[in-house]
Amino acid sequence: MSKSDSCSGDQVAEHLRRHVLAPMVRAADVVASEREEVQAEIDAFQSFVDRVSELEPTRPASGAPASRSLSHADRVDTSSQLRTAFEETVLSIEHFDRVYDESLTEHVAAELSPQLTPVFESSQVAFTEVYRQALHEAVREAVDSREQLVSVLESEARSLETAQDRLQDVLDSAGTSGRPTVPAGDERERLDEISRERQDELRARPRLVRLDGHEFCEYVYESERWTYPVLTAVARLRETVVE
Template identity: 45%
Template sequence: METSRQADDPVARTLREHAMEPLSTAEDLVEAERAEVEAERRAFVRFGDRVGGIDAVSRGATGTTPTRTLAGSRPRRVERVRGAFRETVMSVDHYEEVYGESLVEHAAAELSADVATGFRREGGTQFTEFYKSALVSAVEEAVEWRERLLEQLDEELAALDRSGETLGDLIDRWDGPGPAGGLASDLDDLAERRQDLIQRRDPLSGTDGHELCQYVYADAEWTYPVLTAVARVRTAAV
């Protein structure tokens, strides 16, 4: 059988390993990123639940609150917010390695600078109903952003799997240097489909595949694993 012959051919086997390396590395990177994003999503959900259990500063029937009451209630509430944030969002295993920011800095980066003022021990925003609503909304946005990113990462994993299967089939057809069996044309088709996917913008996040690749594959020696794999086959087999 042709596939068996190719499997026993050391040249074809070496080509397969060389070509598939970017794809297998990419899958590992995407899966690792997905695990981190999912951990953060769950952490923000837990933080939101904790925030929901904190009573806002109560106001009298006249709609006013004595300054002494506000001043006395704020330290207790801010420590509950800080403690909840530290024990959920900042407790993910990769926090120090990936972020390493102070509590207020991370709150500002993830929830906005205005919301982060409520995390300050001194001179921060009171935990009023208005502030609590703004905080809850910011947390929900952080969760939704990660849910959209998880969908994109799942799509990338599926695309890598499809590309790997196609490329493997093409390598199995290879019978030595030269454009045998339309290999060059099929490689072009695979690269074109990948480019179409990369250039497609996500309607919810407004990002495209270029930004996703730059984000996920920042630590790799390449930015586009499928195109790198195609180029390796083309160089060796065409």
């Protein structure tokens, strides 16, 4: 084999590798980015609830409605501090406008509870201890759901890495010719096994609120041309190398 033939073969093999593994590489980047954003939201909510803990709840006078127990200035100050705390933590995450594009009260209603928005919206509603406890609980639930998502994203990252390594083994068997050096039937069996294991993982993955394993893929890869990166890579390898 001439030097030029060797270089050409290497180029073919590298082109094949990039073509087959492109969905996997992209998926790994998407998962890493999503995990970073979710962790930023966790940190922001935790910072917010720390700020809330520093606010002094109102104590209604005996027999008086909570909303009339403080001076107007005190109520305005508490409501303003609550909004400022939310703006400087949750609304200040780098990706907020790109991902959510919601007003403060819209985000409180969607991520915490519609019942919690009045104190953010009006100084006429008192920031009571009962309200503060409800706010703490809602934030805890928001953090818990995101921590579950982080766990699933980490599982997805490991799954992608394992599948990519196994597909790389099949590609390595092709050498520089672009064709496998073992019988095609064996290659098909290996690819079938990778596909089966990937689908088993998706089915076994714990649900996230309203998302099962397949719906998770639709969510996290919604901006891509494919929904299932591993199966897409397997299909490309079948078409290019095995069939």
